[in-house]
Amino acid sequence: MGSAAGAFKNSAMVCAPLMDQSVEQMVIDMQSAKAQGADVVEVRLDCIDKFQPGQDLETIIRNKPLPVIIVYSTVVYNGDPNARLASGADTPVLVPGGLVTALDSFTFEPTHDRHNCTRPKWEGGQYEGDEHQRLEALRLAHDLGADYVDFELKVASELIGELKNKHRNGGKVIVSSYLNGATPSKEKLRHLVASMQATGADIIKVVSNADDITEMERIFYLLSQCEVPAVAYSVGERGLMSQLLCPKFGGALVYGSMEGNSIPGLPTLDSLKEVYKVDCINSDTKVFGLVSKPVSHSKGPMLHNPTLRHANFNGIYVPMFVDDLKKFFDVYASPDFAGYSVGFPYKEAVVQFCDEVHPLAKSIGAVNTIIRRPGDGKLIGYNTDCEGSITAIEDALRDQKYVNGRSLNSPLAGKQFVVVGAGGAGRAIAVGARSRGARLIIFDIDLERAKCLARAVSGEARHFESLAHFQPENGAILANATPIGMHPSTERIPAAEETLGNYHLVFDAVYTPRKTRLLKDADAAGAITVSGVEMFLRQAIGQFNLFTGTEGISSISPCYHFRNHPLSIREGDQYEGDETKRQESNYIDVELENLLALIVLQVAQKFNDSIDGKKPDKFKVIVSSHNFHNTPSVEAIADLFTRIQDRQLPCSWST
Ligand SMILES: O=C1C[C@@](O)(C(=O)O)C[C@@H](O)[C@@H]1O
Secondary structure, eight states: OOOOOOOOSOOEEEEEEEEOOOOOHHHHHHHHHTTTSEEEEEEEEETTTOOOOHHHHHHHHOOSSSSSEEEEOBOOOOHHHHHHHHOOOHHHHHSGGHHHHHHHHHOOOOOTTTSSSSSSTTBBBOOOHHHHHHHHHHHHHHHHHEEEEEEEEHHHHHHHHHHHHHHSSSSSEEEEEESSSOOOOHHHHHHHHHHHHHHTEEEEEEEESSSSSGHHHEEEHHHHHHHOOOOEEESSGGGHHHHTTTTHHHHHHHEEEEETOOOOOOOOOHHHISOOGGGGTTTEEEEEEEESSOOOOHHHHHHHHHHHHHHTEEEEEEEEESSSSHHHHHHHSTTTEEEEEEEEETTGGGGGGEEEEEEHHHHHTTTTTEOOOTTTOEEEOOOOOHHHHHHHHHHHHHHSOOOOOOSSOOOOHHHHHHHHOOOOHHHHHHHHHTTTTOEEEEEEESSSHHHHHHHTTEEEEGGGGGGGOOOTTOOOOOEEEESTTTTTTTTSSSGGGGGGGOOOOEEOOOSSSSSSSHHHHHHHHHHHEEEEEHHHHHHHHOOOOHHHHHHOSOSTTTHHHHHEEEEEEOOTTOOOOOOOOOHHHHEEEEOOHHHHHHHHHHHHHHHHHHHHSSSSSEEEEEEEOGGGGGGOHHHHHHHHHHHHHHHTTOOEOOO
């Protein structure tokens, strides 16, 4: 395991940008930001309606419960010089951060063909008035005792000289450059940083609008190059990683939005503090992440980050919005990037980027977990989806749980098993079902793809369209392995509603929401239903073992240990008490075979809340163990109970 990060506190501060339209609200929000764990607030004067510099700044600074950064930015245009000029505004005033200077001297690429030309509102200025008045307000903020005042590079040299001569107070100056486009080359960044440092800035800040996640490597480079404290990141989903990893690479600020006031492309304060624990990140922190597109739906960060911490492993798990796998693996080749989950749509394509592939993953033709082997840096691919999905279905089909490893009498043996979707997840499920003796029928919109998988599992292939009229055999199982029904398109359903009653069990690999429309309809039609949450948790446990080296690269199936401690979180299926109480509660049923299950239990409550988008009043926790060879220590059990009591969770222990 890596060195513990628990005691470490890096110097990065968590900052909440405030964009309220009234000073009164700014004051209220400064307090809320503090309560939510911010170390500093960034007050955006350009957002305040009818801003009165003297009186408003005084109110803000007098009432600040935290150090305050004052920003007064002008409108940013989309990086297209024609758009800028067509706007008719006064060129030097248009773009904060000396963008015009930057554009001229470093010849940035035009941004008209980019995925997202528009800078998010929180990073774009709103001020369109007189430049002189704007700079006066910034001077005044400094004089009144603002802890930090943010000047754009364009105006910085002159203003910093002037303010430093006054020696009025200890307020610091941030010199910022908002690159209204992709992150420039390292060479251009070096020049930019040099010119920003030359202004006498106390802190420099560079913000880009990434086209691709590989640009973040240049951001990390910039952070490592600075001689003064620096803030550097990229906005948007592709840039999120730069914000979360900034403390690892020495960045001075991490931005987070306040609860109920979310800002697109920004993590929340709560997630920075509670999930990512950015204050525990240091340069040794190993980076893990979900390589996927899209990626924001994933609950992986909620599960892996607290689990890493509880295991005292110095690691962080972040969403990685990847467009180009080759570029990604080429750029992030350092030992810092220690492992990945692989999500839709890359589970099959990623196989070619692995140096070695575990036999199970090879037979499936899909990888959902990669680790970088510490000795030689090689990427090793695994598949934990297969066991994760199949054991979830098997457990639901029989009362008796697994005892040791692979079952010889799977309840799937001989069953008709319908898989919808022949992509990475579908392949894992089909191969798993086949290994248990099920008879496969594969549906896909791409018949050739369905045929290819059907050949591998000695099954039949059908076109997706024919699923609506498909009559399954008695006892058949239906597994959705497509993203149909996933948040936000939750009304979609992969199979015809009227056929669902014909299945004995319906499984959905989609886990957001927990109860998809497919599962609700199947439930109403009388089928047993298994949520994707079951598979999600199980595959994640397999991943966690691999990430933390619990298994290392051994000839044992990566899921072997995981299979020895299946963990399920379902509602009330083992409850023997009062039915009304059962319905009021949520039940966590954990087979506790080793510490990992215990760790997962600790995060389960938060995780459940997040999946369901609600906070249940009560949890019933049933901790059971069938196999004591790995029983946790007395201390560990005591700790578990303390935590359960802390949360006032009723708990029973059975063996
Ligand atoms: O299918 C899934 C879910 C996942 O993509 C996620 O949403 O976090 C992570 C993958 O590793 C896993 O195979």
